[in-house]
C-alpha cells in the first residue's frame with residue numbers, strides 16, 4: 001500500500017504541525033501497533049505518542065488530544081464498538097483519524113478521515129498487513145515532519161521483508177512440530193521479549209495462547225524479568241523468548257544466560273538466526289515484530305494440531321453478553 005498520499009494530506013491539513021500520534025485498538029489489532037508507538041517514542045524528537053486499548057482511550061482520553069493529534073485506529077472486523085467509539089471521540093476532539101480494517105463496509109471507515117482497507121490471508125505479502133502499513137505510515141510521517149536518517153534503509157527493508165519472512169517460516173516448520181509435541185501437556189507459558197518486539201510477547205500470550213488455545217500465559221518484558229518474575233524459574237516452567245535484533249537484544253540475551261543456568265524448558269525464537277540480519281542493522285529492530293508474528297503463528301498452529309483445538313473456536317467472544 002502506498003502511504004505517501006495520506007502522509008502528505010495529514011501534513012497539509014495542519015500546516016505541518018503534528019504534536020502527537022495515538023495508536024488505538026483492541027486485542028490483536030492493538031498488538032500490531034506496538035512497534036509504531038515504539039518507533040515514535042525512541043526516534044522522534046518533536047512528537048509524543050500513546051498506545052491505548054480503545055475503551056481506555058474513550059474513558060480516559062489524553063488531555064493533549066486535539067487538532068494537532070493524529071489518531072491511528074485499527075480493527076480487523078472494522079466494527080469493534082470500543083474502537084469505533086474511540087474514532088468518533090478523536091474526531092470530535094478535532095484530531096485527524098486514520099482507520100485500518102479488512103472490511104470494506106466497516107463502521108470504523110465512517111469515522112476515519114483517511115483509511116486503508118488492507119489485504120489479509122496471503123502469508124507471502126506481509127508488507128501489506130496492518131502492522132507493516134502502520135509502521136510505514138508512521139516512519140514516513142516522522143521522516144517528512146522532522147527527518148529520519150535511516151528512511152532509505154527502512155524502505156529497502158520493506159522491499160525484502162516478505163522474502164525474509166517466507167524463508168523463516170520454512171525454517172521453523174519442523175521445530176514448531178517438535179515444540180508442540182514437547183509442550184503439548186503444558187498449561188502455562190511465560191513469553192519474553194523487549195524493545196519493538198514486546199507487543200508480540202503480549203499478543204502471543206493474550207491472543208494466541210489464551211484466546212485461541214485457552215491456555216494460561218503471561219508476557220514478561222525481558223528487562224523486567226530480573227525485577228520479580230525470575231523468582232518462578234525452575235526446570236519445569238516453560239519460557240518462550242523472542243530474541244530480537246537491535247538495541248535491546250542485550251536484554252533478551254541477559255534472560256537467556258539466566259535461563260540457561262536455571263531452566264530446562266526454553267524455546268528461543270531468534271530473529272538473527274531466522275535471517276532478519278539481511279536487513280540493515282540501523283532499522284532491523286523495527287522488522288522484528290513482523291517476523292515474530294508470522295513465525296509465532298506457525299507455533300500456535302502446531303499447538304492447535306496437537307491439542308486438536310481449532311484456532312477459531314471461542315467460548316465467550318461474540319457468543320455471550322460482555
Ligand SMILES: O=P(O)(O)OC[C@H]1O[C@](O)(CO)[C@@H](O)[C@@H]1O
Pocket residue numbers: 026027028029074075076077078079080083207211
Ligand atoms: O481487530 P478487531 O476486529 O477490532 O477485533 C478485536 C478482537 O480481535 C482479536 O484481536 C482477535 O480475535 C481479539 O483479541 C479482539 O477482541
